[in-house]
Amino acid sequence: MGRKDRKINIGITIVILAIVVIVVASVGNVTIPLNEFFSIIGSKIPIIKGFVNEELIIKSHSIIVLNLRFPRIVLSMFAGFGLAYSGVVYQGVFRNPMAEPYLLGVSSGAALGATLASVFPVSIWFLGFSYTSIMAFFGAILVLYLIFIITNTRKGQTMNILLLAGLAINYFISSIISLFMMFNQDKIDDVYFWTMGSFKTATYEKILVVMIVVVVVIAYTFPLNRKLDIMLLGDEQAKSLGIDVVKTKRKMLVATSLMAAVIVASCGIIGFVGLIIPHLIRLFVGPIHKKLLIHSTLLGGIFLIIADTVARSIIPNKEISVGIITSIFGVPFFVWMLLKNKQRI
Amino acid sequence: MIRIKNLSYSYGKTLVLDKIDITFTRPGIYGILGPNGAGKSTLLKIIGGILNIPAGQVFIEEKDIHSIKHKELATIIAYVPQQFIPNYAFTVRQLLEMGRHPYHGQFDSITKEENELIDYSIKVTELSKLEHNYITELSGGELQRVMIARALVQDTPIIILDEPISHLDIHYQKEIIKLLRNIAIDRNKLIITVLHDMNVGLNYCDYIHLIHDHKVTSGKPKDVLTLEKVKAIYNVDLIKIKHGDSEFIHW
Ligand SMILES: Nc1ncnc2c1ncn2[C@@H]1O[C@H](COP(=O)(O)OP(=O)(O)OP(=O)(O)O)[C@@H](O)[C@H]1O
Ligand SMILES: [Mg+2]
Numbered sequence: 001m002g003r004k005d006r007k008i009n010i011g012i013t014i015v016i017l018a019i020v021v022i023v024v025a026s027v028g029n030v031t032i033p034l035n036e037f038f039s040i041i042g043s044k045i046p047i048i049k050g051f052v053n054e055e056l057i058i059k060s061h062s063i064i065v066l067n068l069r070f071p072r073i074v075l076s077m078f079a080g081f082g083l084a085y086s087g088v089v090y091q092g093v094f095r096n097p098m099a100e101p102y103l104l105g106v107s108s109g110a111a112l113g114a115t116l117a118s119v120f121p122v123s124i125w126f127l128g129f130s131y132t133s134i135m136a137f138f139g140a141i142l143v144l145y146l147i148f149i150i151t152n153t154r155k156g157q158t159m160n161i162l163l164l165a166g167l168a169i170n171y172f173i174s175s176i177i178s179l180f181m182m183f184n185q186d187k188i189d190d191v192y193f194w195t196m197g198s199f200k201t202a203t204y205e206k207i208l209v210v211m212i213v214v215v216v217v218i219a220y221t222f223p224l225n226r227k228l229d230i231m232l233l234g235d236e237q238a239k240s241l242g243i244d245v246v247k248t249k250r251k252m253l254v255a256t257s258l259m260a261a262v263i264v265a266s267c268g269i270i271g272f273v274g275l276i277i278p279h280l281i282r283l284f285v286g287p288i289h290k291k292l293l294i295h296s297t298l299l300g301g302i303f304l305i306i307a308d309t310v311a312r313s314i315i316p317n318k319e320i321s322v323g324i325i326t327s328i329f330g331v332p333f334f335v336w337m338l339l340k341n342k343q344r345i
Numbered sequence: 346m347i348r349i350k351n352l353s354y355s356y357g358k359t360l361v362l363d364k365i366d367i368t369f370t371r372p373g374i375y376g377i378l379g380p381n382g383a384g385k386s387t388l389l390k391i392i393g394g395i396l397n398i399p400a401g402q403v404f405i406e407e408k409d410i411h412s413i414k415h416k417e418l419a420t421i422i423a424y425v426p427q428q429f430i431p432n433y434a435f436t437v438r439q440l441l442e443m444g445r446h447p448y449h450g451q452f453d454s455i456t457k458e459e460n461e462l463i464d465y466s467i468k469v470t471e472l473s474k475l476e477h478n479y480i481t482e483l484s485g486g487e488l489q490r491v492m493i494a495r496a497l498v499q500d501t502p503i504i505i506l507d508e509p510i511s512h513l514d515i516h517y518q519k520e521i522i523k524l525l526r527n528i529a530i531d532r533n534k535l536i537i538t539v540l541h542d543m544n545v546g547l548n549y550c551d552y553i554h555l556i557h558d559h560k561v562t563s564g565k566p567k568d569v570l571t572l573e574k575v576k577a578i579y580n581v582d583l584i585k586i587k588h589g590d591s592e593f594i595h596w
Binding site: 230288 | 429432439443444446451
């Protein structure tokens with residue numbers, strides 16, 4: 001009995017990502033041919049500009065591509081990268097396949113923040129983020145912090161305590177949100193639609209912030225991938241192999257939590273990406289984090305780009321929340337994969 | 346060399362070790378014996394840096410274990426736990442590669458020499474056939490040998506093992522004990538192993554530390570593991586069997 005063949009290729013995944021980006025660019029209420037799409041993008045890039053035949057470009061198409069489609073594609077890609085990546089890290093650090101920043105407080109915290117923002121409105125913008133987004137960011141950070149404190153004071157069987165604490169806090173916060181809503185029924189729609197997630201509000205400023213955060217966090221934590229592998233063996237083992245467990249965990253969690261909070265602020269709550277993508281990849285590549293992180297990140301991007309394309313184009317002239325799409329298509333697929341693959345995860 | 350000075354340890358209110366002094370000076374095999382719950386594993390975890398203790402009690406190569414970084418300690422001491430339950434499907438070889446982690450920077454990968462060391466460790470623990478199997482799908486004894494192999498891969502001057510032969514059949518018991526003896530002698534390693542088998546202690550260890558009643562009795566195997574002492578500490582009737590130069594005790 002030997003090792004089962006668990007090979008998927010990074011090159012192939014990147015090529016798929018590229019193809020997806022290109023194909024979805026032409027999909028939507030208005031179909032824009034690929035060569036025109038590239039001409040429009042090219043006309044904004046300094047050196048390539050000279051080679052672009054501007055006559056090909058229809059003005060309204062140019063606006064659609066530059067102001068609507070392209071920002072959405074890029075933002076959904078980076079959000080997908082970040083969500084899948086932080087899912088893998090959380091699952092590794094907590095040695096629990098259920099761990100994921102959204103389940104552990106980011107979603108309820110962000111929803112609370114958004115609720116407070118709509119109940120007590122102020123008109124502030126920061127780097128392309130609305131007041132609602134900013135409140136969501138701080139809500140997410142606050143709730144994560146709370147859950148970690150609870151978990152930390154109960155040392156020992158950290159994993160279960162963490163999930164229980166996360167669950168309890170989520171219920172608690174849902175009730176608080178409901179309470180606010182009872183007295184502000186006119187605001188229910190706003191908050192509700194915000195929480196379901198959307199890339200409609202993608203702007204270049206937002207993209208820049210999310211992109212920088214995602215790239216920096218990944219660059220900072222990816223070199224620790226081998227420590228994550230070893231920490232899967234348990235704290236005792238990790239210590240005896242020379243890992244400062246507490247410090248490493250803290251580093252990874254703080255960085256990825258921050259990333260998840262920025263993403264939730266940028267596009268609302270898009271569930272399940274951090275859970276299903278890492279699991280799917282794990283079925284193919286096994287527990288080694290180097291592969292797991294790379295492939296999950298790429299697939300997370302692919303998945304969210306496609307989900308958002310479906311969200312904005314499946315019903316003409318009507319936009320469906322992307323969070324709905326990720327769950328409606330993601331969950332059955334995930335369950336099917338779980339049933340099909342009997343291998344241990 | 347390890348020096349333990351006036352070490353006490355309790356879990357909450359449960360006192361385990363009470364002001365004990367132990368030194369491990371020269372290379373060789375040191376046996377740690379004692380009844381269940383005496384504190385053998387606790388002692389090993391303290392030496393291995395897994396349990397934290399106040400400064401001034403344990404010194405490794407004259408340095409307070411307190412001031413040694415995790416990573417440095419892992420290049421001095423390799424620890425084989427009493428029990429390890431794997432939950433993730435790494436292959437045997439992947440697990441062995443982790444033994445090199447203490448020597449690696451963030452971007453280093455396994456070198457050719459390290460691969461040879463891994464191959465050697467696989468060979469001497471007779472794991473060749475299992476090299477690419479998942480650690481989640483091994484028998485208890487196979488896993489125990491994998492953990493011993495990883496300690497060899499870690500290639501430290503000190504190896505501490507918690508009941509390394511408890512799950513092994515007699516063939517592997519003999520091979521592993523012989524292996525430990527050989528590396529202690531040929532490669533000048535300090536090997537500390539928790540044992541329950543008095544006869545292994547009597548015949549293969551250079552020195553014995555018998556832990557009982559929160560204290561420790563140390564000495565040459567024949568002086569420590571006397572029939573009377575063992576009878577009293579373990580509360581069991583025993584007989585002594587002589588065979589050539591060797592002595593054995595049995596219930
Ligand atoms: N994590 C813990 N928390 C509380 N008490 C513990 C803990 N670990 C061990 N103990 C207690 O400390 C004492 C010493 O335990 P230890 O594991 O060191 O014994 P041992 O000599 O290795 O025994 P065995 O031969 O059964 O392996 C026991 O009474 C045990 O119940
Ligand atoms: Mg023990």
